Amino acid sequence: MKKTKTVNQQVPSVDGKGIMMGRPAFTDDLTPRNALVIKVLRSPHAFAKITSIDTSEAERIEGVELILTHKDFKRNAYTRAGQGYPEPSPHDKFVLDEYVRYVGDEVAAVAAVDEATAEAAVKAIDVEYEKLDPVLDFETAKDNDTLVHPEDDIYEMFPIGFDPKRNVAASYHMEVGDVEKTLSESEITVENTYYTQAQAHVMLEPHTVNAQLDYQNRLVLISATQTPWHVRRILSQTLEIPLSRIRVIKPRVGGGFGGKQAIHGEMLAAAVTMRTGQPSRLTYTREEVFESSYTRHPMRMTIRMGAKRDGTITSIDFHGLSDTGAYGEHALTVYMVTGSKVLPLYNKVDAVRFQGDIVYTNHVSSGAYRGYGAVQGNYAVESTIDMLAEKLGMDPFALREKNMMLENETSPIFEIMGEGTEGTAMVMESNKLDYCVARGKELIGYDEKYPRRETGESKVRSIGGAIAMQGSGIPYIDMGAATIKLNDDGFYNLTVGATDIGQGSDTILAQIAAEQLGVAVDKVIVYSSDTDLTPFDVGAYASSTTYVSGNAVLKAARSMRRMVIDEAARTLDVNAEDITFEGEVFKVEGSAPLTLSDLSNRLYYNEDQKQLTTTGSYYGTKSPPPFMAGFVEIELDTETGEYEILEYASVVDCGTTINPALARGQVEGGLMQGIGMAAFEDVEYSKKGKMITGDLLNYKIPTNLSVKKFTTEFADSYEESGPYGAKSVAEIGTDTPPAAIANAVYNAVGVRIDSLPITPEKIQKAMNDKKENDV
Template identity: 70%
Template sequence: MKVVKQVLPSVDGKGLMMGRPAYTDDLADPNCLIVKVLRSPHPHAKIVTIDTSKAEALEGVELVLTYKDFERRPHTRAGQGYPEPSPYDKFVLDQWVRYVGDEAACVAAVDDATADAALKLIEIEWDILEPILDFEKALDNPVLIHPEPEIFENFPIGFDPKRNLAAGYHMEVGNVEDSLKDCEVVVDETFFTQAQAHAAMEPHTVNAKFDYQNRLMIYTSTQTPFHVRRIISQALNFPLSRIRVIKPRVGGGFGGKQHIHGELLVSTVTIKTGKPAKMVYTRKEVFESSFQRHPMKINIKLGATKEGVLKAIDCYILSDTGAYGEHALTVFMVAGAKVLPLYNKVDSVRFYGDVVYTNHTSAGAYRGYGAIQGNFAVESSIDMLCEKLGMDPIEFRQKNMILKDETSPIFAIMGEGTEGIAMNMESCELAYCVTRGKELINWDKKYPRVELPDSKVKGVGMAIAMQGSGIPYIDMGAATIKLNDDGFYNLLIGATDIGQGSDTILAQIAAEALGTTLDKVIVYSSDTDLTPFDVGAYASSTTYVSGNAVYKAAMKMRGEILVEAALALGVNVEDIEYDGVLIKAGDKEMTLVDLSNRLYYSEDQKQLMVTSSYFGTKSPPPFMAGFVEVDVDTETGELEIIDYVSVVDCGTPINLALAKGQVEGGIVQGIGMAVYEEVIYTKKGKKVNNDFLNYHIPTRREINKLTTEFAESYEKSGPFGAKSVGEIGIDTPPAAIANAVYNAVGVRITTLPITPEKILAGILANKAKK
C-alpha cells in the first residue's frame, strides 16, 4: 500500500498552525448579534416571575428570550441517530431550571458588553426547590426532577421520570447467583467513577445567519451536523429544507460536541430578528453548562474456580445522568457491552442497573463512554481476584480473555440502546498485545514492585480493553467522489473531522483505492447542503463506517473511469490495465489526465461523480493492552507515571502517525481521569472547579513517556483492513494505574481519581493494621 498505513501529514495541520481562519468563531459575521445566556444560580428552581423590560429597554439590546417565547416541544440534545434512545426531556427554555448553569433566559445584543449588561437587568423571582445532589438518593426520592407531563421516551429505555429514572436495563446470561455459589473464589467490590470534563480547547461556538435565499445557515462546532439540522427543525418547528448546517474546523470534541449546545438559541435569535448572531461559550460555561462524563457506582462480583477459570460476572451500575437524560441508556449499556465480552468464557453474566436524574450538569457522550467506567471496575476486580487466587494477573487474563475467532453471547444481547449483533472476532490480536506489552514494560523485572531509594516504590500494572467500530444497523455514512479535469478528485463526505484527522484518513483511503496520491484528493466534509449524509463523529465509527463508504465510492469511480477509458480507446473494459495514472490496452494508452480533460471539454462529455453509502452490519472491536509503570512516594502518596505502554489492535492503522495520536491522546485523557481530573461541587450544587486553574487536565510536565505500538492485524470487513482507533486509548489507564499502585504499595483505590491523599491514607491504614 502506497498511501494507507503510511505516516502522512494531516491535510489541515499546516494551515491551522499558520493561523488561517477556519473555526466557527473565525467565520462569524463581524456585525453579528452576540447571544448570551442567563444561567441558573440554583440547582433546582421554578421561575415564578421573570421581568425582562429593563433589559429590553437597554440600548443595543435586540431581543430577550424566555420560556414564554417557546412552544413546549420536548427534544433531546443527545445528537444521536433518529429515533434517539435518549428521553425527550428538554425544552429550549423552560420555567424550571434543573442545575446550576441551566438556561433561564437569553439575550441578543450588539456587543459583548451590552449583552452582559442586559443579563444583569433581567429580574427573576425564583421558587427555590429542594435539589437532589447525591445520585445514590435520587431513585424514588420524593423530589421529582422531571414532573412535566410532556416528556417521553421514543421506545422503551426504562424511562420512568416519576422515579427520577432516565433509563434502566437488565440482562442475564445463565444464572449468575447459581454460578457464584459454585465458585471457590469470589470478589465482591464497589467502585466509584467521577464526572470528567471534556475540556476541548475550542469552547462550544455557533453562529447563524440567513443567506440570500432566506435559508438559515448555521456554522457550528459540532460532531454531528446532520443531527443538528434535524434537531433544530424538530425543536423550533422550522422547515428542515430551509436549514443548512456547516461544520467548519473544530477545536476538539471528545464527545462533548456530539450534543446540541447553543444552536437552538442562536437559530431562534436569527429567525426572530433576521440578523446574524453568534454564541461563544465562556470557559466557565463549557465546564458548568455543557456536558460531562456520567459518574457511576459500580458493584462487581467475580467468581472463579481455584484453578483460575472465571465463571461468573455480576455487574450492577448506578449512573448519574444529571439534569437531562442525554445518552443515559447508551453510556450505561456500553459499560457492559464493551467490557464484559473481554471475558467470554464465563458460564453466566448479569448486567443491570439504573440511570438516575440529579440536579447536576447533564452527563452525555464522552470518549470511551461507559467503557472506561466499566473497564476500571472489571479490570481492577480481576486483579483483586488474581490476588485471592495467588495467580499472576497476566496469566489469568491470557487464560480467560477473548481470542481470535471466538465470540461472546453479549454481542447479540447488548447493543447501544437496542439489542446487539452476534459477531465472531475475525480480527483479534489481544493475545499479542498482552505479550508484547509485557515485554515493552519489562514486566518480569518489575512486577509487582521494585524498592527505590528515598522512600519510593516502583510498581507496574496492566489492563486490557476493547471498543467497537460504529453502531451496527444504525450508523450510516456516505461519500461522493467527483473526477475533475487534470485528473484530480473531490471527496465529499458527511463524516465530521473534529481534529482527529478523519478528513486526512478518508482521503488516504480514497487515494489508495483510486491509485492516486493524497494531494489529488480534495476533501470537503460536513455540510448538510453539499455533502452526503453521515451520522457524524461518534461511537468510533468514522474509520470503519465512513471509511467503508469512501472505499466503495472510490471503487465505483474506478469502474466508471474504466468504462470511459474503454470508450475513448475503442477497446473492451476487460482489456484495460489501469494503475490510477496510466490507462493501457495493448499498444493504446492514455493518462487519466487526458481522459478527464476529454470528458470535460472534447468528446463524450460528462461529469463522473459517484456516491456510495455504508451501513454497518457489525462492529468489529479494536483491542488493546495497557501497561503502566508508576513510582509512588510512600511518605507523601505522590504518584508519578513513568511510562505508559499501549499495544493496540485497530486492524490496519490508516495513518500511522494519526492513529498513534488517537491512542496517545486517549491515554493521556485516561490518565487525566485516573489521576488528576474530578468535577467537584459545593454542597449547594455549584461547581468548584470551573476553569483550567482549578480543573487540572494533564500538562506536558506530567507526561514522561508514552510507548505506543500497533499489532499486525487485518479486519476483512474494514477499509484496507481497518477498525476504529478513536476511543480505545482512553479505556485502560484508570484500572492499569490502580493496579500498579496496588502492586507498588498495597493500596487498592476503588474511587477515582487516584490522588496522593487516597494513596497515603491507604498506606497509613495498612501500617496501622500491622
C-alpha cells in the same frame, strides 16, 4: 496484508499546515462581523421554579435586539443528544423552561449588538425563583422526595426504562445463565464496589455557533459540532422549521471528545436569527463549557466475580448506578456500553449479569465522552481481575490470558446488548489481544519489574496493567456516505458527511480514496460535513468514522475507478478488461497510452462530454472491536502517596492503521485523557450544587509534564470487513489507565483505591488505615 501505496503509510495531514499557519478555520473565525452577540442568563440555583421574569429594564438598553425566555417557546420536549433517530435518550429538555435544574441551566437569552451590551442586559433581567430542594447525591436520587422532572410532557421514544416519577432516566437489565447459582457454586469469589467521578471534556475550542439567513431566506448555521445532521434534525423538530430550510456547516472543530455530540448553543442562535432576521453568534465562555455543557457520567459499580481454583472465571455480576445529571442525554447508551464493551473480554464465563439504573440529579448533565461508559466499566472489571488473581495466587496477566476472548471467538453479549436496543451477533475475525498482552509485557519489562521494586528510601516503582476493547460504529444504525467527483485535469473531489473534529478523518478518508484510485493524496480534495453539499453521515462518535465512513469512501472510490476505466475503454475503443490502469495512465498493448488528465479534459471539453460522479454509502453489519493492552510503570513516594507516571506502554489492535502517525495520536491522546481521569481530574460541586471547578485554574488537565514516556505500538492485524483491513481507534486509548494505575498503586503499596481519581491523599489515607488494621 496487501501491498499499499498510501494507506498505512506516512502521509501528512491534509490540513495541518494551514491550521498551524493560522488560516481562518474554526467557527468563530467565520462569524459574520455584524452578528448579534448572544449571552445566556443562567440559573444560580441547583433546582428552582421561575415564578416571574421581568425583562423590561433589559429591553430598554440601547443595542439590545431580542430577549428570549421560556414564554417565547412552544413546549416541544427534545433531547440534546445527537445519536440517531429515534433517539434512545428521553425527550426531557425544553429550549427554555420554567424549571431550572442545575446551576448553569438556561433561564433567558439576550441578543445585542456587542458583548458588553449583552452582558449588561443579562444583569438587568429580574428573575424570581421558588427554590426547591435539589438532589445532589445520586445514590439517593431514586424515589427521592424531590422529582427532578415533575412535568408530564416529557417522554421516551421507545422503551428505555424511563420512569421520571422515580427520578429514573433509563434502566437496563440482562443476564446470561444463572449468576446467583454460579457464584454460589464458585470456589473463589471476590466482590468490590467502585466509584468514578464526573470528568470535563476540556476541548480547547469552546462550544461555538453562528447563524444567519441567506439570500434564499434559509437558516444557515456554522457550528462546532460532531453531528451536523443530528443538529439539523433536532433544530427542525424542536423549533418547527422545515428541514429543507436549514443548512448546517461544520467547519474545522477544535476537539470534541463527545462534548460536541449534542445540541448546545445551536437552538438559541437559530431562534435569535429566525426572529430578528439578523446574524447571531453564541460562543461559550470556558466557565459555560464547564458548567453548562456536560460531563462524563459518574458511576457506582459493584462487581462480583467467581472462579474455579485453576483460574477459570465462571461468573461476573455487574450492578451499577449512573448519574445523568439534570437531563438524560446518552443516559441508557453510555450505561449499556459500560457493560457491552467490557464484559465480552471474558467470554468463557458460565453466567454474566449486567444491570443498573441511570438516575436524574441536579448536577450538570452527563453526556457522551470518549470511552462512553467503557472506561468506567473497565476500571471496575479490570481492578477486580487483579483482586481475583491475588486471591487465586496467580499472575494477573496469566489470569487474563487464560480467560480473555481470542480471535474467532465470540460472546453472547454481542447479540443481547446494542446501544439502546438489542445487539448484533459477531465473531472476532481480528483479535490480536494475545499478542498485545505479550508484546506489552515486553515493552514495559513486566517480567523484570512486576510487581514492585524499592528505588529509594521512600520510593517504590511498580507495574500495573489492563486490557480493553471498544467498537467500530453501531451496526445497522450508523451510516456514512461519500461522493467522488472527477475534475478536468484528472483530480478528484471527495465529499463526505464524516465529521473531522481534529482526529484527522479528512486525511485518512482521502488516503483511502487515493489508495483505491491510485493517485497521490493531493489529487483527492476533501470537503466534509455540510448538510447542503455533502452526503449524509451520522457524525463523529462511537468510533465509527474509519470503519463506517471509510468503507463508504472505499465503495465510492471503487465505483469511480470502474467509471474512469469504462470511459477510457470507450475513448480508446477497446474492452475495459484489456486496459491496465494504476491510477494515472490507461495502458493498452499496441496503442498509445491515455492519461487520466487527457481523458478528463476530453470528458469535460471535447467529446462525449459528461460529469463523472458517484456516491457510496455504508452501514456496518457488525462492529469489530479494537483491542489493546496497557501497562503503566509508576514511582510512588510511600511517605506522601504521590506518584509519577514513568511510562505508559500500549499495544493496540485496530486492524490496519490507515495513517500510523494519526493512529498513534488517537491512542496517546486517549491515554492522556484516561490518565487525567485516573489520576487527578475531578469535577467538584459545593454543598449547594454549584460547580467549584469551573475554570482551568481549578480544573487541571494533563500538561507536557504529566507522563514521562509513552511507548505505543500496533499489532499486525487485518480486519477483513474494514477498509484496507482497518478498525476504528478513537476511544480505546481512554479505557485502560484508571485500572492500570489502580493496579500499579496496589502493587506498590498494597492498597486498592476504588474511587477515582486516585489521588495521593487517598493513597496516604488507605496506607494509614491499612497500618492501623495490620497492628
